Amino acid sequence: MLLADVVGTSAAVAATGSRKAKTEALAALLARAAPDEVEAATAFLSGEPLQGRLGIGWATLAELRVPPAPTPTLTVGAVDKALEILRTAGGSGSAQRRRNLLAELFGQSTAAEQDFLFRLLTGxxxxxxxxxxxxxxxxxxSEAPTEAVRRAFMLSGRLPATAAAALVGxxxxxxxxxxxLGRPLRPMLASPAESLDDALAELGPASVEFKLDGARIQLHRDGDEVHVYTRTLREIxxxxxxxxxxxxTLPCRSIVLDGETLALDDDGRPRPFQETMSRFGAASAHELLLHPYFFDCLHLDGADLLDAPLLARLDALDRAAAAHRIPAALAPSREGAAALLDQALAAGHEGVMAKALDSPYAAGRRGRAWQKVKPAHTLDLVVLAAEWGHGRRTGYLSNLHLGARDPDGGPPVMVxxxxxxxxxxxxxxQTREFLARETSRDRNTVYVRPELVVEIELDGVQVSPRYPGGVALRFARVLRYRPDKGARDANTLDEVTAMLPGSA
Incomplete structure (x- = not known):
């Protein structure tokens, strides 16, 4: 398969807002791919090569200035092989070898292919x-059931491997x-609830738990071998x-736990979120200790529990890690649930989670089986651009342009x-981070790659023609950046518009 086929499909997908049309175009290309091309083609179309980020910056590629090839000859396999050589290039003189490899690759690419590779390699x-x-x-x-593909992806965590299995096997x-064990699962996600009473009425018998202002972790143990991952499946x-x-120290041989971790002050209250996240980027531990609070058990001593109801998973959690379980109440009355919410807020946490006791673990999906209840309205949005400040903010990028995720896969939509x-x-x-991600600018605004997620507190939303999303945020303010989340974890435009008055 030629790279030009992938580039053409990518352009067709980008040009349509129809989810059905996107799916048909992608499926047609994947069906034509040879067995040894499926993984690379899937990775390219998903926006990241199989090798991951290769440390090749915008400036490096901009300096190449290689004339494009007149006709397409590059195959998907050849590009994948070249990127693998780039990934493994190291040692003395490796920087020049990498530049030479890039120049050779771009020299074999047409103008459209060069543009595609530029954007692929820079994210x-x-x-x-x-x-x-x-x-x-x-x-x-592959003519396989969607649910079978979704479950395989949940368990593998990798779309290219899932595609190869479906199309070849x-x-x-x-x-x-x-x-x-040792391979992270995509985490199950929660949807916002209008109120605690609404959540309990919808879910029926539920577990109500503290919603901590911490960072999501997934812990795997197999004997003495332990791995810990973030919500984006990065190992820490x-x-x-x-x-x-x-x-x-847990009384088991093997286990997979889902939970949160956070740093506490001397009074047992949560430290700022950024302090917890600072540990995840450290090369080694330092004095700031992290405290884990687990809320789910996905495997215990040889038994996989993903399909078991939450009630059974909580029983396994109590057997293995009761001392480290998140504060919770099992099937409380409305009064008991409200009291737990008050306790969570008084302790400095965000609110509570309500979870249906009969629900399986639906990894990677934001369904209604888990609902989060917080007194303040918040949204996780993507930074699209920022305007230069005035007065005491002169010299800093200040006014943020905020985007919601397009549920049909297009670029984020400004709201x-x-x-x-x-x-x-x-x-x-943020000025340093934005400039490192700059894609273009005009007199007042720097536009950035849409990858930084910021948590915004707001009073609500209102209909407005001012922004492409058709809504505007009311009294929005920055709570914090979310380095534990990527753009794919941001709230969708549908979730933003659902906050309009009368939309329930």
Missing amino acids: ELRQGALEGVMVEAIAAA GESALAAFRLE TRSVPELVELAR GKTFKGLTDELLAW
């Missing part, structure tokens, strides 16, 4: 092939995926030795702006 490929669309396309191309290959084991040691809630320290930090 700016936003043609709209989001995970949900790709899952549907893989199912259509069919439904039986998809069914062969199992929970594997070396940075959290206290969690590793705790895992080894508002805010410059409120920014401390001097945050202004300096």
